[in-house]
Amino acid sequence: MIRAAVLTVCGRPPEPADREAPSPGDGQVPITVSAAPITPLDLLCASGTSYFGTPATPYVPGVQGVGHRADGVPVWFATSAGMRPGDGSMAAEVAVPADDVVELPPGVPLRLVAALGLSAVAAHSALVRSGGLTAGEQVVVLGAGGVVGQAAVQLALLAGARRVIAVARSAAARARAEQLGAAATVPFTPGDDVSTVAARLREAAEGPVDLVLDPVFGVPAAAALRVLRPGGRLVNLGGAAGAEAPIESAVIRSGSLRIVGYTNNALTPAERAESLHEIAGHAAGGRLAVDHEVVPFASVGEAWERQSRGETKGRIVLAF
Secondary structure, eight states, X not given: OEXXXXXXXXXXXXXXEEEOOOOOOTTEEEEEEEEEEEOHHHHXXXXXXXTTOXXXXXXXXXXXXXXXXXXXXXXXXXXXXXXXXXXXXXXXXXXXXXXXXXXOOTTOXXXXXXXXXXXXXXXXXXXXXXXXXXXXXXXXESSTTSHHHXXXXXXXXXXXXXXXXXXXXSHHHHHHHHHTTOSEEEEOOTTOOHHHHHHHHHHHOSSOEEEEEESSOHHHHHHHHHHXXXXXXXXXXXXXXXXXXXXXXXXXXXXXXXXXXXXXXXXXXXXXXXXXXXXXHHXXXXXXXXXXXXXXXXXXXXXXXXXXXXXXXSEXXXXX
16 A cells, blocks of 8 residues: 545545555556646646546546656656546656656756646747747746746746746746846736736837747737737747737737747657756756745645645645
């Protein structure tokens, strides 16, 4: 038997319990888990209201984690817990298909990599693959206070951006973005209109804006489109500020702008591993960090509740 976080009723937090140790099948890799983050996808799946349908309970949540293979090599891994039948990362031991396991460099800070995880993968891939970021470009990062946004500010600069403008609601989030390297910050609060936010962005920009990383959509996305240079790109990977945006056809056409949708689900295992290797390397070198809180596994229920209410500083990571 092993200790695991077991969710028995959708909409309620998981609790520590004993679970049968997994028996690796063909093509599966046994992993001793070191840490697992509580992510928005975990909360969505466990609510029973996601587009994946209601998960079969009881099950162990956790769509990603970090740990060690039997040979002691550190790894990151993904699971489909909550999306398909089966247990996830919030357990002392897991067995994961080999394609969903990524070997990490020795000495990598595993808990930080757990906090970065797929959020940083999304930021990196949306900037570099979907957004085509090249050296010397100016980037606007919307929703810069979240894990995706914090990672994007740093990854854009690491990829050669000459300047990053960060948009965030709270003063604390904007100050944090500046600590992470943003050259300028712009406030956004519910009730701001498109013209107001666009004016703030124009004032903050120095020269043309080439690329917008957009995990929020809504008014901020519509405003950012107005300040893009001709031929500029906006990559959308979320809708935290609204499922719809007041985007004008003339803005898109007059600037020959490109709006690109992004999802991690479109990545091949090789592309995901490539992004994770770069992320882990930057984390190990002290060049990449996001706000996170490490919580003992035994406190999973309380931690789950706080993460769902947004009463945390960044991402909660469960430590085993």
